[in-house]
Amino acid sequence: MSDAMPDGRPGPRGRATMPKTVANMPRQVREELSRRLHRKRGAFREEDVQVVERPLLKRAVGASALGNCMEWFDFGVYSYLAATIGKVFFPGASPGAQLISSFATFAAAFVVRPLGGLVFGPLGDRIGRQKVLATTMIMMAIGTFSIGLIPGYASIGIAAPALLLLARMVQGFSTGGEYGGATTFVAEYSPDRRRGFLSSWLDFGTFVGYALGSALVTVLNLALTDAEMLSWGWRIPFLIAGPLGLIGLYMRLKLEESPAFQKQLDEHEKSLAQASAGSEFKTIIRSHWRPLLVCMGLVLLYNVTNYMVTGFLPTYQTETVGRSTSFADLLVLIGMVWIVLLITFLGRLSDRVGRRPLYAVGAAAMIVLAVPAFLLLKADGTWQPVVGVLVLSTLLACFAAPSAATLPALFPTAVRYAAMGIGFNFAVAAFGGTTPLVTEALVDATGNDLVPAFYLMAAGLIGLVTVRFLPESAQVPLNGSQPMVGSRQELRDLIKTSRELYRFDEDRSPTR
Numbered sequence: 001m002s003d004a005m006p007d008g009r010p011g012p013r014g015r016a017t018m019p020k021t022v023a024n025m026p027r028q029v030r031e032e033l034s035r036r037l038h039r040k041r042g043a044f045r046e047e048d049v050q051v052v053e054r055p056l057l058k059r060a061v062g063a064s065a066l067g068n069c070m071e072w073f074d075f076g077v078y079s080y081l082a083a084t085i086g087k088v089f090f091p092g093a094s095p096g097a098q099l100i101s102s103f104a105t106f107a108a109a110f111v112v113r114p115l116g117g118l119v120f121g122p123l124g125d126r127i128g129r130q131k132v133l134a135t136t137m138i139m140m141a142i143g144t145f146s147i148g149l150i151p152g153y154a155s156i157g158i159a160a161p162a163l164l165l166l167a168r169m170v171q172g173f174s175t176g177g178e179y180g181g182a183t184t185f186v187a188e189y190s191p192d193r194r195r196g197f198l199s200s201w202l203d204f205g206t207f208v209g210y211a212l213g214s215a216l217v218t219v220l221n222l223a224l225t226d227a228e229m230l231s232w233g234w235r236i237p238f239l240i241a242g243p244l245g246l247i248g249l250y251m252r253l254k255l256e257e258s259p260a261f262q263k264q265l266d267e268h269e270k271s272l273a274q275a276s277a278g279s280e281f282k283t284i285i286r287s288h289w290r291p292l293l294v295c296m297g298l299v300l301l302y303n304v305t306n307y308m309v310t311g312f313l314p315t316y317q318t319e320t321v322g323r324s325t326s327f328a329d330l331l332v333l334i335g336m337v338w339i340v341l342l343i344t345f346l347g348r349l350s351d352r353v354g355r356r357p358l359y360a361v362g363a364a365a366m367i368v369l370a371v372p373a374f375l376l377l378k379a380d381g382t383w384q385p386v387v388g389v390l391v392l393s394t395l396l397a398c399f400a401a402p403s404a405a406t407l408p409a410l411f412p413t414a415v416r417y418a419a420m421g422i423g424f425n426f427a428v429a430a431f432g433g434t435t436p437l438v439t440e441a442l443v444d445a446t447g448n449d450l451v452p453a454f455y456l457m458a459a460g461l462i463g464l465v466t467v468r469f470l471p472e473s474a475q476v477p478l479n480g481s482q483p484m485v486g487s488r489q490e491l492r493d494l495i496k497t498s499r500e501l502y503r504f505d506e507d508r509s510p511t512r
Contacts, residue, residue, distance in 0.1 A: 018334030024274045028472040029192075033498060034505055036477070043499040051491050060189040061198050064203030067137055068182055070248040072209035074111060074144035074171070077237040077331060078106055079311035079436065083318060084234045088152040088162045090308040099432065105165055105439040106311065109172030110433025113425040116176020118281070121421025129185040129417060134252040136177045138431035141245020143170035148238030172433075174510040180420030187408040188416075191486035193351065193475050198345025199404035207400070210310050213237060216321060218329035232450030232483070240273035270298050284411075284419045290469070291410035294318040295423030298407065301363060302399040303432025304459040308452060309335055309392050312436040313377075317385075320449050321378055331385055335393035342394065354474045355402040360467045366460030369395065374453040382455060392456075399463075409473035412480030431459075 022030060037043060078085065085105075088099030092099060116136075124132040146167040153160045182202055190198040216237050224233040284292065310332065317328035350358050370389055376388030411419040435455070442451045477483040485491050 012099045018504055021497050022501045022504060023291075024496070026472075026475055028354075029475045030501065032476045033483075033501055037498060037502045037505065044483070044495050046491065046495070048482060049491055049494055050484045051488060052189060052484060052486055054486065054487060057189060057191075057198070057486065059254075061186055061201050063131075063254065063320075064182055064186050065201045067133070067248045067252050067511055068178075068202055068205035069138050069209040069212070070244045071137060071178055072206045073213045073244065074140050074209075074241045075236075076210040076310060077144075077213040077217060078147070078168070079307075080314055080332070081082065081234050081237070081460045082315050082436070083325070084229060085164075087230060088234065089164055091153050095319065099315060099440055100437065100444070101161075103311075103315075104329075105161070105168055105442055107434045107437045108165055109168040109175070110429040112169045112172040113176040113429045113433070114422070117171040117180060117418075117425035118176075119173075119419025121180060121418030122281070124181050124184065124417035124421075125415060125481075129181050129188070130252065130506065132177055132417075133181045133185060134249055136174045136181065137248045137252050138245055139174035140171055140178070141241050141248070143167050143174060144238050144241035145245070146170070148235040148241070150246055168273075170225025173498055176233075176421060176425045180424050181417055183404040184417045187405055187478060188413070190405070191484045191490065192477050193490075194348075194486065195484075196350035196355065196402055196405045197344060197348040197397065200344045200401045202351075202404045203400040204343050207336050207339045207343065211333060211340060214314075214329055214333040214336055216240075218326060218333055221325050221329060264375075281418070281422070284415050284422060288317065288411060288415065288419055291329055292419060292423045294469050295407055295410055295420070296427040297462055298359065298399075298403065298470070299424050299427035299430045301359070301366075301402055301459050301463030302396075303428050304435050305366070305392070305396045305399055305456065307432050307435040308439070308456060309389070309396055311454065312439050313389070313392075315436070315440065316443075316449075316452065317377070320443060323385075331389050334386060335389040335396075338390055338393045339397045341398065342397040344399045347399055347405070350402040351474055354472050356470055356472050357405045358398055358402050359470065360464065362395050363460045363467060364464035365398075366395050366463070367457050370453040370456040370460065371450060374450055378449065379406055406470070406473060409476065410471075413478065414480060416480075 025033075040048070080104045084097060086093075086095075086102035089105075090101040092097045119134065120132050122148060144167075147164060150163045150167065151160055152477045183199065186199050186202050187195060220229060220233050220236060313335075314325075314328045314332050317323045317331060318325050346358065373391040376384045376391070379385065379388075407420060407424065408416055411422075439452045439455055442455075443449055485494055
């Protein structure tokens with residue numbers, strides 16, 4: 001144990017004392033800065049630190065969040081219309097088979113997500129994050145708009161579900177490059193001290209998009225008869241994707257490339273960039289398999305909860321519990337609004353207390369509260385189901401808020417986009433997107449309507465184990481990138497602190 005005193009007083013036996021500014025730093029930040037200072041053999045200079053000016057930062061975060069909102073509105077409306085889509089495209093099947101067929105088409109989009117990640121990820125690391133994000137935006141809009149134009153089974157027979165499947169695969173391929181790229185982009189723009197808060201706006205956009213999709217479907221179900229909804233009403237949310245896509249494309253084309261990508265890498269990481277240029281996938285699997293597994297564990301925790309609430313819960317309420325479509329849609333909308341209210345607060349909290357505590361508390365609470373939450377969702381009356389959905393939504397917010405800051409921090413700049421594309425999309429394809437399909441099939445097969453709760457408990461247990469191996473990244477510079485600050489004053493403070501830290505490390509070094 002060091003003899004250094006954290007308050008500036010002389011330490012025992014004349015040993016070096018830790019300056020107050022250094023002592024007040026989170027341990028993980030102090031250790032990372034010490035490694036960097038030791039590597040460069042001196043304190044930071046101005047050219048060693050990236051300053052992101054406030055107007056540029058606001059534009060980057062705002063445009064990314066709005067683009068994400070539009071993209072996930074497109075992707076999310078399918079789940080709210082799953083029962084109707086099942087009747088339109090699989091009319092000859094039983095109600096249970098219709099739902100399973102509709103959710104199977106929903107899951108098909110996730111099967112091709114890893115392929116999208118494998119294509120768009122390396123492209124994002126080579127040609128830039130902004131160009132790829134513009135491409136995924138327009139592809140998602142085209143895929144969603146196309147669903148609104150496909151004739152039903154009654155008109156063109158088996159070609160109808162085949163075209164639906166094709167459109168969903170275009171959506172899935174696009175999404176394979178979306179979340180990994182958007183999180184990478186925002187994380188690389190964010191100052192280290194506020195990365196959790198600023199990155200949480202990305203998932204804020206995601207759930208606003210979900211909420212808007214849910215709100216629109218709720219209004220349509222209230223305004224139209226069942227026959228009108230089945231005939232043409234269900235198409236409206238999909239057709240809105242066209243103009244939304246053009247707006248999102250315009251916004252993303254106006255963005256500048258992220259500072260970390262412009263700078264690319266510090267001297268320590270240049271050899272990695274050169275080595276990975278020709279064989280990025282092999283480099284990621286061989287050199288980054290540990291953070292890749294951590295990434296997949298956290299994504300499983302987040303997305304099983306996410307698609308349980310956004311994809312499965314509306315159908316669970318109508319088909320399993322027997323409630324009206326309008327009540328089920330309203331229930332999910334309440335959950336989405338609650339998440340939107342919570343998520344940036346929890347993102348800011350993760351900057352203060354750390355990402356690991358937030359994940360750990362959420363995972364442990366999931367194991368304890370999943371069954372009570374579903375018992376409330378099944379209960380008669382109005383308020384018990386509302387409380388149940390608020391419980392699940394709060395847990396989901398605990399996983400969503402830190403994710404956009406935590407996952408990119410696991411990988412160095414040279415392979416960040418590609419590694420995110422692999423880890424995120426494989427986990428979502430295997431566990432997240434299949435959640436509605438698997439849980440509906442299990443409920444149908446077993447007759448036990450608490451199966452979804454047990455599924456959530458298993459995800460919570462996996463998440464709790466994963467957090468054990470998660471390095472704390474709150475306020476820490478991104479791996480392979482320069483330290484990021486949000487103002488010239490922060491720059492001066494960091495340079496001063498680095499001098500004090502380097503001097504302290506030198507004074508206590510046994511080689512001196």
